[in-house]
Amino acid sequence: MSGTYLGMPAFPEAAAKSTQDTQLRGNLRHATHTIRAKRAVAVAELDDWPQLRAAGAAVKDRTLRHLDHYLEQLETAVTAAGGVVHWAADAAEANRIVTDLVRATGETEVVKVKSMATQEIGLNEALAEAGIHAYETDLAELIVQLGDDLPSHILVPAIHKNRSEIRDIFTERMGDWGRAAPAGLSDEPADLADAARLHLREKFLRAKVAISGANFMVAETGTLVVLESEGNGRMCLTLPETLISVVGIEKTIPTWRDLEIYLQTLPRSSTAERMNPYTSTWTGTTEGDGPQTFHLVLLDNGRTDTLADTVGRQALRCIRCSACLNVCPVYERAGGHAYGSAYPGPIGAILTPQLRGTASALDASLPYASTLCGACYEVCPVAIDIPEVLVHLRERVVEGGAVTLRGTRAVIKPAKGHAAERAAMRAARWTLDHPAALRAGQRLAARTRRLHPARLPGPGRAWSATRELPAVPAESFRDWWQRTRGEGKNT
Amino acid sequence: MSHPNPVSRPGGASSRERVLGRIRRALADVPRDELPGSVPLDRDYLRVHGTRTPEQTADLLAVHLADYRALVHRCPADGLAELIATLLAERGARSAVVPDGLPDSWLTALTGVELVADTLALTARELDAVDSVVTGCAVAVAETGTIVLDGSAGQGRRRITLVPDHHICVVLAPGQIVDSIPEAMERLDPARPLTWISGPSATSDIELDRVEGVHGPRTLEVILVGEPAR
Numbered sequence: 179m180s181g182t183y184l185g186m187p188a189f190p191e192a193a194a195k196s197t198q199d200t201q202l203r204g205n206l207r208h209a210t211h212t213i214r215a216k217r218a219v220a221v222a223e224l225d226d227w228p229q230l231r232a233a234g235a236a237v238k239d240r241t242l243r244h245l246d247h248y249l250e251q252l253e254t255a256v257t258a259a260g261g262v263v264h265w266a267a268d269a270a271e272a273n274r275i276v277t278d279l280v281r282a283t284g285e286t287e288v289v290k291v292k293s294m295a296t297q298e299i300g301l302n303e304a305l306a307e308a309g310i311h312a313y314e315t316d317l318a319e320l321i322v323q324l325g326d327d328l329p330s331h332i333l334v335p336a337i338h339k340n341r342s343e344i345r346d347i348f349t350e351r352m353g354d355w356g357r358a359a360p361a362g363l364s365d366e367p368a369d370l371a372d373a374a375r376l377h378l379r380e381k382f383l384r385a386k387v388a389i390s391g392a393n394f395m396v397a398e399t400g401t402l403v404v405l406e407s408e409g410n411g412r413m414c415l416t417l418p419e420t421l422i423s424v425v426g427i428e429k430t431i432p433t434w435r436d437l438e439i440y441l442q443t444l445p446r447s448s449t450a451e452r453m454n455p456y457t458s459t460w461t462g463t464t465e466g467d468g469p470q471t472f473h474l475v476l477l478d479n480g481r482t483d484t485l486a487d488t489v490g491r492q493a494l495r496c497i498r499c500s501a502c503l504n505v506c507p508v509y510e511r512a513g514g515h516a517y518g519s520a521y522p523g524p525i526g527a528i529l530t531p532q533l534r535g536t537a538s539a540l541d542a543s544l545p546y547a548s549t550l551c552g553a554c555y556e557v558c559p560v561a562i563d564i565p566e567v568l569v570h571l572r573e574r575v576v577e578g579g580a581v582t583l584r585g586t587r588a589v590i591k592p593a594k595g596h597a598a599e600r601a602a603m604r605a606a607r608w609t610l611d612h613p614a615a616l617r618a619g620q621r622l623a624a625r626t627r628r629l630h631p632a633r634l635p636g637p638g639r640a641w642s643a644t645r646e647l648p649a650v651p652a653e654s655f656r657d658w659w660q661r662t663r664g665e666g667k668n669t
Numbered sequence: 670m671s672h673p674n675p676v677s678r679p680g681g682a683s684s685r686e687r688v689l690g691r692i693r694r695a696l697a698d699v700p701r702d703e704l705p706g707s708v709p710l711d712r713d714y715l716r717v718h719g720t721r722t723p724e725q726t727a728d729l730l731a732v733h734l735a736d737y738r739a740l741v742h743r744c745p746a747d748g749l750a751e752l753i754a755t756l757l758a759e760r761g762a763r764s765a766v767v768p769d770g771l772p773d774s775w776l777t778a779l780t781g782v783e784l785v786a787d788t789l790a791l792t793a794r795e796l797d798a799v800d801s802v803v804t805g806c807a808v809a810v811a812e813t814g815t816i817v818l819d820g821s822a823g824q825g826r827r828r829i830t831l832v833p834d835h836h837i838c839v840v841l842a843p844g845q846i847v848d849s850i851p852e853a854m855e856r857l858d859p860a861r862p863l864t865w866i867s868g869p870s871a872t873s874d875i876e877l878d879r880v881e882g883v884h885g886p887r888t889l890e891v892i893l894v895g896e897p898a899r
Binding site for chain 2 (some may be wrong): 224246316332340368434452485
């Protein structure tokens with residue numbers, strides 16, 4: 179595993195491999211089941227969870243329906259408070275803006291707060307090309323970075339590693355990046371956390387530039403909000419002289435008061451805590467306290483394309499809690515890497531194909547990385563109907579149609595791989611419209627049922643490779659009804 | 670709009686227009702006369718979960734703070750200086766940073782503790798060598814076990830409650846304690862930099878098991894002051 183998502187195989191191939199990894203399966207099962215049970219307890223403490231969930235969805239919908247208005251309001255407020263606002267239409271532009279901003283400071287090192295947006299745009303790689311070292315400071319991101327690995331979970335990017343694997347990474351790699359791990363490091367989580375504390379402290383104390391994302395941006399006040407646990411976020415947000423925050427445009431909420439909803443739902447849904455240990459809010463710059471230069475980079479990178487889809491836009495409500503990952507039977511078995519983007523699990527399966535489009539085999543396969551069981555929708559604290567969007571995106575992949583790609587309306591062709599499925603559906607439609615043909619077909623199928631193969635031949639092979647063919651009954655329902663209850667029969 | 674930032678490129682303004690233009694085209698289904706505030710939003714969630722007396726609210730705060738491994742102490746107002754001195758002594762602290770505006774009366778019982786002022790000149794490295802920090806707070810939230818600092822008098826710059834490994838935070842009961850997050854939001858000024866603290870720093874990054882103590886203070890002691898004697 180090297181640190182890029184480019185050129186990754188489609189979900190079925192990646193999952194076929196990852197599901198054979200018993201270590202990974204064990205790690206994921208343990209972690210997801212632990213958090214699942216805890217989350218249920220934390221959520222049950224609030225009698226008004228359904229109301230909070232509905233309000234959380236409504237605030238996001240209100241924002242999304244008037245996103246231009248709220249972004250302009252946000253820009254005005256941030257600027258008035260001493261911040262500088264930049265707009266980035268895509269990943270390349272965002273990376274260029276951040277690289278230039280870091281260069282302007284004369285620094286060649288930055289410390290980073292865990293951020294999905296910067297993972298999405300590949301910022302670390304872009305900075306490295308410019309000769310700038312970006313140090314991840316979240317414990318899990320550190321594990322991933324030291325291990326030359328990729329994140330596999332939104333909240334806990336190193337969820338695929340267990341404690342002894344983490345100990346090995348720290349022991350082998352920390353010395354290459356700075357302060358080495360203490361000799362004889364155990365695999366106790368407390369000792370591992372302590373090793374990270376020592377390793378990163380020197381970086382925090384000398385850092386001049388920090389890069390963060392944000393969980394929320396309040397339009398009316400220009401306030402940014404970061405929720406975290408370890409204190410690495412606070413270190414990055416307060417010690418350096420320059421702070422650059424890269425934030426997706428959909429992270430906007432209209433008012434300060436709206437935050438009261440998410441501060442109740444996000445921690446409980448995410449880490450299953452009443453409240454995460456640290457939440458920082460800042461509005462522009464504050465004289466004499468924290469960074470005196472603040473840049474906000476507003477990132478589109480496919481979000482406006484997603485917004486253009488009236489069914490799919492609900493994915494932009496996501497507050498990245500990761501509850502949907504932790505309950506998903508597919509995620510639990512396949513792991514996060516199979517989803518081939520910064521956003522794994524059910525939310526990734528609907529977000530990635532919308533942000534990137536469905537042109538690649540991987541992105542076109544993501545809407546199928548689900549059993550449609552609906553557990554993700556049930557736990558979602560902003561009520562994203564993930565199964566609805568999955569089905570919608572499957573239709574887009576199979577049928578093609580009008581979409582928005584990088585801001586331009588386009589018509590995509592039906593995916594080639596689904597020609598057989600489309601032909602089968604057309605045949606089914608014709609047959610169901612012709613009762614005589616249906617009856618004849620059913621009788622023929624019933625009489626020949628002993629001869630049916632276990633696997634379909636030809637184009638049907640792929641379909642039956644992962645499915646049992648349904649058994650054909652000796653008599654069709656229609657014939658049975660005719661025989662037992664049909665005209666002339668008394669019940 | 671003009672950017673004061675010297676590295677801002679000429680393309681910056683056009684990207685702004687491009688993104689806003691994309692948004693407007695994406696929202697073609699939204700009626701032109703729909704006002705942002707008219708999109709329905711029911712705030713029928715609870716303002717407070719349950720009904721409590723101020724004493725019960727303070728009790729709940731203490732329980733919830735302790736749940737996340739904060740050490741909770743209680744004392745009457747006239748016992749505060751003594752308690753702070755005891756806690757620093759038990760910790761073995763030789764130095765403590767104190768913010769501007771911290772009441773002098775809180776520190777009258779200290780012996781053998783060097784007090785470090787929270788000044789602009791204090792570097793992060795110097796701060797790293799300080800053992801403890803003593804502050805007040807802006808508000809405390811019982812339902813979540815949270816204390817909030819807003820940088821006003823007695824609370825200091827954000828970094829002083831971050832770099833030292835031991836934080837003593839004084840909460841004046843019942844005045845500074847609210848029941849819920851919605852009540853806290855009303856009391857806080859978003860223009861100030863806020864730090865919400867719920868227990869010492871922690872991580873769930875290893876196997877999703879919670880471990881206390883990563884980068885922030887590994888020991889958080891909260892003193893609830895001035896409750897009625899019981």
